[in-house]
Amino acid sequence: MVKAFLVGVAGDSGSGKSTFAAGVRRLFGKSEVATISLDDYHLLDRKERKRAGIVALDPRANDLRKLAEHAEMLKDGRTVMKPRYDHSTGKIDPPAPFKPKRVVILEGLLPLHTRKLRELLDFTIYIDPDPEVKRFWKIKRDVGERGHSKEAVLRSIAEREPHYRRFITPQRRHAEIVVEIKKELAEERYQRGTPYWIRLIQRITGEKLTDIHLPLNLSRMCRSEGEELYFEYRKGLRGKQPVSKIEINGMIPREMIAEVEGRIANLAGKPGAKVLPRSERMVTEIGIAKLIIAWRVVERILPQDHKPNL
Numbered sequence: 001m002v003k004a005f006l007v008g009v010a011g012d013s014g015s016g017k018s019t020f021a022a023g024v025r026r027l028f029g030k031s032e033v034a035t036i037s038l039d040d041y042h043l044l045d046r047k048e049r050k051r052a053g054i055v056a057l058d059p060r061a062n063d064l065r066k067l068a069e070h071a072e073m074l075k076d077g078r079t080v081m082k083p084r085y086d087h088s089t090g091k092i093d094p095p096a097p098f099k100p101k102r103v104v105i106l107e108g109l110l111p112l113h114t115r116k117l118r119e120l121l122d123f124t125i126y127i128d129p130d131p132e133v134k135r136f137w138k139i140k141r142d143v144g145e146r147g148h149s150k151e152a153v154l155r156s157i158a159e160r161e162p163h164y165r166r167f168i169t170p171q172r173r174h175a176e177i178v179v180e181i182k183k184e185l186a187e188e189r190y191q192r193g194t195p196y197w198i199r200l201i202q203r204i205t206g207e208k209l210t211d212i213h214l215p216l217n218l219s220r221m222c223r224s225e226g227e228e229l230y231f232e233y234r235k236g237l238r239g240k241q242p243v244s245k246i247e248i249n250g251m252i253p254r255e256m257i258a259e260v261e262g263r264i265a266n267l268a269g270k271p272g273a274k275v276l277p278r279s280e281r282m283v284t285e286i287g288i289a290k291l292i293i294a295w296r297v298v299e300r301i302l303p304q305d306h307k308p309n310l
Contacts, residue, residue: 001077004100008111010171011127014138017107023275023290034101038108039085041067046090057163071120074100112171123300126175133181176203197249198285204242248285268298
């Protein structure tokens with residue numbers, strides 16, 4: 001019987017939740033990772049929400065009690081009859097069996113909203129892009145993948161904003177890792193990597209972590225072919241909670257993180273597995289963030305006395 005390790009990834013629609021959880025999926029593979037979209041737990045379909053004047057971000061529009069029941073069953077290794085929401089039609093489809101896997105990612109608007117859900121989750125992440133970044137990503141996804149018009153998406157963003165501030169942003173304080181995404185303000189010709197700055201704010205828990213080193217090739221940086229990279233580490237407080245802050249912008253050659261990737265894969269018991277796509281020869285700040293998130297999830301999954309001696 002497989003008992004699921006639950007990872008909660010919270011954030012607004014189109015904020016990049018799937019992007020930053022992708023490293024965990026790639027590392028463990030489809031056979032060991034399953035994802036639940038919390039949109040499947042909508043209580044009302046699109047037309048019903050419109051008639052009732054309730055947006056999807058409102059907890060009243062979601063069956064969070066059933067979600068908690070299913071999360072508890074998955075942790076016990078039991079199959080659930082998961083509801084399904086069809087984004088293309090806006091309708092709720094009949095439920096279907098959902099079996100637990102080694103890792104189950106709960107990804108959506110409100111995974112950290114209730115105390116019960118937070119207690120069930122084994123690892124929690126909150127994705128927090130700047131409004132401009134989120135607007136761009138949501139338009140790209142909803143127009144390109146879900147067939148909505150740009151005008152409808154912009155209207156939806158404006159309507160949702162007060163509900164986002166009321167219901168989504170408070171979850172930030174409950175997450176173990178907060179991923180902030182800020183737009184690079186330099187002219188495009190000066191930009192390196194993706195046009196974003198990534199800041200990882202991690203709660204300092206005191207747990208013992210495996211030694212993982214990020215090597216930097218100084219000789220390459222002193223030559224003309226060196227890529228620009230900004231990497232900053234600081235300590236701080238989030239409320240009264242001590243945190244570490246890692247800020248990244250730029251990119252590094254894949255070979256510079258090959259050893260790190262290999263150690264994380266070995267730690268997960270998946271020798272040869274990759275956190276990042278094999279085709280990526282340069283790793284951007286988003287890739288480095290995926291690497292760190294995957295490593296932290298692996299550290300939490302494995303009991304201290306079962307970790308390999310790397």
